Structure formats: C-alpha cells, structure tokens
Amino acid sequence: MTPLPENLPPQISEDDRDTAVQRLQDAYTQGLLSHEEMDARLHQALTAKTPSELAVALTSLPDEDAGTTATIAAASGRIRRHGAWRVPRMLKIHSAFGRVHLDLSRAVIEHPVVDIELQLGSGGAKITVPRDAVVEVEALRTVWKDPLYKVRRRSRSGGPKIRISGTMEFGRLKIRHALR
Incomplete structure (x- = not known):
C-alpha cells in the first residue's frame, strides 16, 4: 500500500467555485468589472486548484454582504x-x-x-x-x-x-x- 503524501494542498469545493463565479457575475452587473476583466477572472476561478488561486480571481472585489x-x-x-x-x-x-x-x-x-x-x-x-x-x-x-x-x-x-x-x-x- 502506497502512503498518501502529507502536504496535499486544500481542495476547492464546487460550492466555493460556484460562489466565486456568482460574485464575479454580480460585480460585472454592478459595473465593477469590465467584460474582458470578468472573462479573465472567470477563467481563473474555473481553473483554480487551490483556495489561494481562487482568492486571486476575487481580489479587489468588495466583501460579500452577509445580509x-x-x-x-x-x-x-x-x-x-x-x-x-x-x-x-x-x-x-x-x-x-x-x-x-x-x-x-x-x-x-x-x-x-x-x-x-x-x-x-x-x-x-x-x-x-x-x-x-x-x-x-x-x-x-x-x-x-x-x-x-x-x-x-x-x-x-x-x-x-x-x-x-x-x-x-x-x-x-x-x-x-x-x-x-
């Protein structure tokens, strides 16, 4: 039996990815992102493999309103x-x-x-x-x-x-x- 590596990077759940995509779409509809910037960030969010890569796609967006x-x-x-x-x-x-x-x-x-x-x-x-x-x-x-x-x-x-x-x-x- 092969042991699993100990330092695996954390994985992104589909809910995390969906939330990021929704935040990007909301920012675009609010005029906070240009069409080109939204496309580039959506690509980043959809191809991210770690939470830190996903966070890069969301930089400079306002925090999500819990309400x-x-x-x-x-x-x-x-x-x-x-x-x-x-x-x-x-x-x-x-x-x-x-x-x-x-x-x-x-x-x-x-x-x-x-x-x-x-x-x-x-x-x-x-x-x-x-x-x-x-x-x-x-x-x-x-x-x-x-x-x-x-x-x-x-x-x-x-x-x-x-x-x-x-x-x-x-x-x-x-x-x-x-x-x-």
Missing part, C-alpha cells in the same frame, strides 16, 4: 415563509424530511435576481412567485419527479428573475404565479 444570503434548515417538519417577508439575494433551503412552502407574492424583493437553492431529501416544495416574475429551473436536479411549472404566456416586464437550483431527492417542486 444577501440566508439559510433556512430543518431536519424534519415544515419550512414556511409567507406575507411581507424580506427575500435575500441568495436563499438556501435545506431539509432532510419535510415540506417547504415559500410564498413570494407579497414578499419584499429588493434584488433583480433571486437565487433559491433547494437541498431537499424527501418532501415536496411549493413556491408562489410574483405575477410578473420570470422563473428559471434548469439548474435544479430532481431524482424522482420533474418540477411542475407552467410558464406564463403574457408577463409584464420588470419583475424579478427567480432562479431555482439545487437537488430534490424524493418530492416534487410546484411553482405557480400569484394571481394578483
């Missing part, structure tokens, strides 16, 4: 948000067993793009989005059932973009637009 990311986690039971609640830029929902219901129809949405990351074991999820929202679910990986979502034919422009990603094991995601 723009929130995590709601439960081992079992229900996760429910409704009414006039403030939606962060990035919302992470983690539940091993239980149902999730997010109602964004009357929520305070201050960001043009809201990312919702679902990490659900068993149990379904229902998300009600504002009437004028644009929804993307292409980054969601489902094991058991595909999401139920009917794209609105006529949608007023100017609504938030809701991007849903993550993994759902045994359960179904149902998305609907608010009626008003």
Whole structure:
C-alpha cells in the first residue's frame, strides 16, 4: 500500500467555485468589472486548484454582504415563509424530511435576481412567485419527479428573475404565479 503524501494542498469545493463565479457575475452587473476583466477572472476561478488561486480571481472585489444570503434548515417538519417577508439575494433551503412552502407574492424583493437553492431529501416544495416574475429551473436536479411549472404566456416586464437550483431527492417542486 502506497502512503498518501502529507502536504496535499486544500481542495476547492464546487460550492466555493460556484460562489466565486456568482460574485464575479454580480460585480460585472454592478459595473465593477469590465467584460474582458470578468472573462479573465472567470477563467481563473474555473481553473483554480487551490483556495489561494481562487482568492486571486476575487481580489479587489468588495466583501460579500452577509445580509444577501440566508439559510433556512430543518431536519424534519415544515419550512414556511409567507406575507411581507424580506427575500435575500441568495436563499438556501435545506431539509432532510419535510415540506417547504415559500410564498413570494407579497414578499419584499429588493434584488433583480433571486437565487433559491433547494437541498431537499424527501418532501415536496411549493413556491408562489410574483405575477410578473420570470422563473428559471434548469439548474435544479430532481431524482424522482420533474418540477411542475407552467410558464406564463403574457408577463409584464420588470419583475424579478427567480432562479431555482439545487437537488430534490424524493418530492416534487410546484411553482405557480400569484394571481394578483
């Protein structure tokens, strides 16, 4: 049996890499990076092998605002948000067993793009989005059932973009637009 080398450099997780890419894209949309600079830094972030190499791609960017990311986690039971609640830029929902219901129809949405990351074991999820929202679910990986979502034919422009990603094991995601 061959012994493993003792001084292996730390590895980058996919979450770390995805977070770095998101920060670069946000900096570009805020006008902090030129198109060429964003391309070069994205290449650095995607090819980095160590955390220090990844950090180089993020130099001179403002620190990430902790208030723009929130995590709601439960081992079992229900996760429910409704009414006039403030939606962060990035919302992470983690539940091993239980149902999730997010109602964004009357929520305070201050960001043009809201990312919702679902990490659900068993149990379904229902998300009600504002009437004028644009929804993307292409980054969601489902094991058991595909999401139920009917794209609105006529949608007023100017609504938030809701991007849903993550993994759902045994359960179904149902998305609907608010009626008003």
